[in-house]
Amino acid sequence: MRKTASGTYLRPVxxxxxxxALLLCQGCAALSEVASGLTSLRRLEFKIGGVSDFxxxxxxxxxxxxxxxxSAVDAIRLLQAFRGKKLPAEFTLEVLAVNPxxxxxxxxxxxxxxxxxxxxxxxxxxxxxxxxxxQPVQVPGTGxxxxxxxxxxxxxxxxxxxxxxxxxxNLALALGGGRSDPTRLALDAQPRVTTPYGTLTYPGxxxxxxxxxx
Numbered sequence: 001m002r003k004t005a006s007g008t009y010l011r012p013v014x015x016x017x018x019x020x021a022l023l024l025c026q027g028c029a030a031l032s033e034v035a036s037g038l039t040s041l042r043r044l045e046f047k048i049g050g051v052s053d054f055x056x057x058x059x060x061x062x063x064x065x066x067x068x069x070x071s072a073v074d075a076i077r078l079l080q081a082f083r084g085k086k087l088p089a090e091f092t093l094e095v096l097a098v099n100p101x102x103x104x105x106x107x108x109x110x111x112x113x114x115x116x117x118x119x120x121x122x123x124x125x126x127x128x129x130x131x132x133x134x135q136p137v138q139v140p141g142t143g144x145x146x147x148x149x150x151x152x153x154x155x156x157x158x159x160x161x162x163x164x165x166x167x168x169x170n171l172a173l174a175l176g177g178g179r180s181d182p183t184r185l186a187l188d189a190q191p192r193v194t195t196p197y198g199t200l201t202y203p204g205x206x207x208x209x210x211x212x213x214x
Contacts (some may be wrong), residue, residue: 043100044114044191044193045097045098045190046095046096046097047095047096047213048096048182048187048209049182050183051091051093051185053091054089054090054091054175054176055076055173055178057087058077058088060178061173061176064178065177067169087168087172089153089156090152091175092152093169094149094150095148095187096145096148096213097139097145098144098146099139099143106124109182111139111141112138112139113136113194114137114138115134116133116190116191116192116201117191118192119131119150121152121154122186122188123185126159126160131151134149134151136194152171169178186208187208187211189208190202
């Protein structure tokens with residue numbers, strides 16, 4: 001037994017129970033923090049903003065709406081790449097993120113640091129390449145939209161080799177040309193954020209589209 005400040009004696013069993021209760025309280029606090037982090041993660045919303053810096057076989061496509069708008073040199077370069085059974089495309093996909101944890105509606109205002117956004121790119125519903133963010137991005141709890149660039153590259157012939165040359169050019173222009181249509185793109189993604197207790201990964205995958213925040 002151990003004597004307390006009041007002069008009474010605390011049996012070992014009682015002391016053990018007090019220690020156990022203290023540990024349980026600390027554990028509950030930790031679980032509460034993790035649950036809060038997971039809630040914050042689930043409340044993040046994403047949307048495809050658009051495509052920029054699109055290059056097809058090294059040729060810029062910005063502002064062009066048809067094959068006839070390319071210079072003779074660029075047109076030859078594209079045709080040669082296609083005849084070599086390659087038509088590499090590189091571009092930056094802008095993903096918009098918003099954090100609704102702004103302190104309204106009973107939520108706690110918290111900033112979230114997005115450390116990963118492992119994504120699979122879908123073009124016209126077809127799964128192609130994977131990508132991720134290059135560095136952590138903080139999404140403040142202010143309801144403000146944050147732009148997240150993801151650099152992607154793929155070979156159009158590899159994934160759409162059943163299409164004609166003109167069809168592949170038109171596809172590229174629909175993605176990153178003068179008539180860009182972001183509705184043809186989607187991301188099958190899994191967000192990851194940091195918390196005081198480590199990294200949390202979203203328990204499921206989400207589909208990010210251009211028509212609405214999800």
